[in-house]
Structure formats: structure tokens, C-alpha cells
Amino acid sequence: MGEQIVGGKSRRIDPKQLKRLSVLEPQKALAAIAFDWTMIAAAIAVSEYFGNVFVYLIAVVLIAGRMHALGCMIHEAAHYRIIRNRKLSDWMSDLLLAWPVLATVDGYRQNHLAHHQHANSDEDPDWTAKLGMPQFTFPQKVARGVTQLLGYLVAVNSLRDMLHMAKRMGKNDRSTLQYKLLRVGFYAAAAAIFTLFGIWREVALYWVVPFLTFFCLFLYIRSVAEHFGSMDYSDELTSSRTVYPHAWEKLFFAPHNINYHLEHHLYPGVPFYNLPELHAILMRNKAYADTAHITRGYTTGLPAECFAANAPLLPNQHPVSY
Numbered sequence: 119m120g121e122q123i124v125g126g127k128s129r130r131i132d133p134k135q136l137k138r139l140s141v142l143e144p145q146k147a148l149a150a151i152a153f154d155w156t157m158i159a160a161a162i163a164v165s166e167y168f169g170n171v172f173v174y175l176i177a178v179v180l181i182a183g184r185m186h187a188l189g190c191m192i193h194e195a196a197h198y199r200i201i202r203n204r205k206l207s208d209w210m211s212d213l214l215l216a217w218p219v220l221a222t223v224d225g226y227r228q229n230h231l232a233h234h235q236h237a238n239s240d241e242d243p244d245w246t247a248k249l250g251m252p253q254f255t256f257p258q259k260v261a262r263g264v265t266q267l268l269g270y271l272v273a274v275n276s277l278r279d280m281l282h283m284a285k286r287m288g289k290n291d292r293s294t295l296q297y298k299l300l301r302v303g304f305y306a307a308a309a310a311i312f313t314l315f316g317i318w319r320e321v322a323l324y325w326v327v328p329f330l331t332f333f334c335l336f337l338y339i340r341s342v343a344e345h346f347g348s349m350d351y352s353d354e355l356t357s358s359r360t361v362y363p364h365a366w367e368k369l370f371f372a373p374h375n376i377n378y379h380l381e382h383h384l385y386p387g388v389p390f391y392n393l394p395e396l397h398a399i400l401m402r403n404k405a406y407a408d409t410a411h412i413t414r415g416y417t418t419g420l421p422a423e424c425f426a427a428n429a430p431l432l433p434n435q436h437p438v439s440y
Contacts, residue, residue, distance in 0.1 A: 130403050131385075131396075131399055131400065135399060136385065136388075139385075139388045139392040139395060139396055140385075140387045140388050140389070140392075142199065142200075142201070142202055142389060143389070143391065144200065144201040144202065146389075146391045147191070147194060147199065147200045147201065147389065147390075147391075148200075148201075150187070150191060150374055150390075150391075151188075151191055151214055151215065154184045154187045154188055154191070154373075155184075155214075157180065157181075157184045158181050158184045158185075158324075161176075161177040161180045161181050161184075161324075162177065162181070162320070162324045164177065165177035165324070166320075174323070177324065178324075178327055178328045178331070178332060179328075179332050179370070180369070181324060181325075181328040182328040182329070182331065182332030182333040182335075182336060182370070183332070183336065183369045183370040183373065184373075185219055185328060185329060185333040186333055186336040186337060186340070186370065186371075186373055187373035187374055188214075188215045188218065188219060189215075189219060189221075189333075189337065190373050190374045190376045190390070191211070191215050191374065192211060192215045192216050192219075192221060192223060192226055193226070193230065193376070194374070194389060194390055195207060195208065195211035195215065195216075195223045195227075196223060196226050196227040196230050196231070197230075197386055197387070199387075199389040199390070208223050208224065211223045212301075213304070217301060217304050217305075219329065219333070220280070222287075222293065222301070224292070224293065225287045225290075225291065225293070228290050228292070229243050229244065229286070229287065229290070230244075233245070234383065234386055237345075237354075237357065237358070237383060238345060238351050238357050243286065244345075245345070247282070247286055248341075248346075252266075253266050253275070253338070253342075254341075254342065254346050256342075256346055256347040256348070256423075256424045256425075257347070257348070257424060257425060257426040258424060258425055258426075259425065259426070259427065260421075260425045260427070263421070263424065263425050266338075267335060267339075270331060270332070270334050270335035270338060271331050271332075271335065272331075273330040273331060273334075275334065275338070276329075276330045276331065276333075276334035276335075277330070279334055279337075279338065280334070332370075336370050336371055339371055339416060339420075340371055340372075340376065340416075342420070342424065343359055343361050343371070343377075343379070343413070343416060343420050344358060344359060344379045345357065345358060345359065346424070347359075347420065347423045347424035348423035348424070349411065350411070353409065354383070354384070355380065355406065355409045355410050355411065356409060356410070356411045357411075358379050358380040358382075358383045358411065359379060359380060359411045359412070359413055360377060360378050360379055360380040360381060360397065360410065360411070360412050360413070361377040361379075361412075361413050361414075361415070361416055361419070361420065362377070362412065362413070362414045362415065362419075363377050363415065363416055364415050364416075364417070364418070367415065367416050367417065371416040372416070374390045374391075375390045375391070375393040375394060376390070378393035378394065378396070378397050380410055380411065380412075381393055381396050381397050381400060384400075
């Protein structure tokens with residue numbers, strides 16, 4: 119039995135089990151990607167068939183949920199957990215996952231692997247970028263949190279986050295000129311196809327609107343859930359959060375087992391489809407089960423840990439003194 123010490127707490131897992139759980143099964147990752155795109159296509163088709171505003175709004179939320187799922191698969195690609203051929207994986211993942219949501223696999227990988235190496239420290243680019251920002255300062259008053267969430271539904275906060283992320287990624291961009299030209303060509307080809315078939319209206323309704331509203335909202339909530347709100351950063355088992363989502367939440371906040379974030383930080387080589395089993399194995403260890411930060415529900419337990427009626431005012435909420 120293998121043993122590792124993390125933050126003073128023992129966690130054990132048989133190396134043979136870990137090796138088995140880390141084996142790639144490309145068919146599962148490819149099936150997940152195919153499912154996400156099929157769901158998007160189906161939501162668009164059903165909305166267009168009924169031509170009803172309520173059906174359209176449901177389609178927007180479902181499409182945004184699948185965009186989030188594509189984002190979770192970018193995360194898998196960043197860890198080379200899609201297929202074994204790494205070069206092919208990067209190109210395929212850019213085309214099918216990252217470029218459609220204005221991201222790149224390598225750009226995300228640089229930031230994310232640094233986050234893993236220096237999690238929740240001054241050398242963690244995610245941590246240093248978010249620390250002190252009002253939207254990541256907890257506990258918050260409920261009214262402040264609700265205002266933050268509504269800001270995504272009118273796209274204001276979405277645009278803020280996109281600009282912030284673009285600035286961060288731009289500083290460490292190591293893509294070649296050839297890559298940049300191919301990416302521009304991808305968007306140019308897409309624009310030409312949209313023009314040829316006269317579907318710019320559909321692109322706006324079924325891609326731009328979900329992207330700028332619920333997609334960014336889901337990303338924000340997951341980002342908070344992973345490392346913020348009532349966390350103890352002195353121990354690795356309490357500085358990342360695993361969430362047990364309610365069944366319906368899996369569609370939007372926790373696609374592809376992204377909710378097992380603590381387990382992912384401990385063993386990032388385990389692909390998403392094996393995280394539930396990894397979690398079950400770790401939970402057999404009493405020291406792990408007693409210490410691990412586990413929250414029930416993105417819409418129940420997480421708000422309870424992030425909001426408080428007596429939360430201190432944020433700096434920008436204090437009255438100006440003259």
C-alpha cells in the first residue's frame with residue numbers, strides 16, 4: 119500500500135489502483151465531446167422547431183451548460199487526458215473545444231499547470247489574479263453575491279472576465295505565427311460559412327448569447343467552488359473543494375465530473391471518468407474523509423459557505439470620508 123503525507127494528514131492509495139485509474143480510455147473522452155456537441159445541436163433544433171421564447175431560453179441555458187462541458191474537456195486536454203497522441207490531441211482539442219469558446223489549449227495549459235504546481239500561493243497565477251478581487255472576496259453579503267450573478271446575465275461581468283483573462287494569457291503567449299494564422303483562418307472560415315448559409319442570426323442567438331451570459335456565469339460559480347469561501351489553505355485537503363452536486367446541477371455546474379476538484383489536485387493524472395472511483399477509494403481512509411473539504415450542492419452548500427449576513431464590507435463599499 120502506497121502512502122503519501124499531505125498537510126500533516128495521511129492519505130493512502132494502492133499504487134496499482136492509481137496506475138489503473140490513470141490509464142487513458144480515449145473512447146470515453148471522445149464520446150463525451152460528441153455528446154456535448156450533439157446536445158448543443160439538439161437544443162438549437164428543438165428551439166427552432168417550436169419558435170417559442172420559453173423554449174429558446176431553456177435552449178440558451180442548456181447550450182451554455184454544454185459550452186461549460188467543452189471547457190471542462192479543455193481542462194482534460196491541458197493534462198493530456200484525451201488521447202495518447204499529444205500533438206494530435208492538442209490540434210483536435212483546439213478545433214473542437216478551445217477555439218469555439220475563444221480559448222487555446224496551450225494557453226490554458228500554461229496557466230493551469232502553474233496553478234497545480236503552486237496552488238493557492240503567491241506563485242499560483244490563478245490565485246494571484248483573483249486574490250483581492252471583489253467577486254472572489256468571501257464571505258460576502260447575499261445582496262452583493264446576487265448582484266454579482268445578475269451581472270453575468272446582462273453580460274457585463276462576462277465581458278469583464280474575458281478582458282481580464284485575455285490580458286493575463288496575452289502576457290505568456292508562446293504560440294507561433296503559423297499557429298496564430300491558422301487560428302485566424304479558423305474564425306475566417308467560420309464567418310464565411312455563416313455568411314454563405316445566412317445564419318448569423320442563429321449564431322448570435324445560439325452561441326453568442328449563451329456564451330456571454332450563462333456560460334460565463336457557470337464558469338464563475340465553478341471557479342469560486344474550487345478554491346474560495348470558507349477554505350483552510352494550510353492543508354492541501356482543505357484548500358480545494360469537492361462538491362457533491364444535486365442531479366440537475368451536473369448539467370450546468372459540474373459536467374464531466376469536474377466537481378471532484380480536490381481529488382484532481384491530489385492526482386491530476388486521473389482522467390475525469392475515473393474521478394468518482396478515485397474519490398470513493400480515498401474516502402475509505404478515515405483521515406481523508408474526516409479532513410477533506412466536501413460541500414453538498416452548488417446552489418445549497420456553496421452559498422452557505424460563501425455568504426453571511428454579518429460579512430464585512432468590501433473596500434469599495436465603505437463610505438467615502440472627506
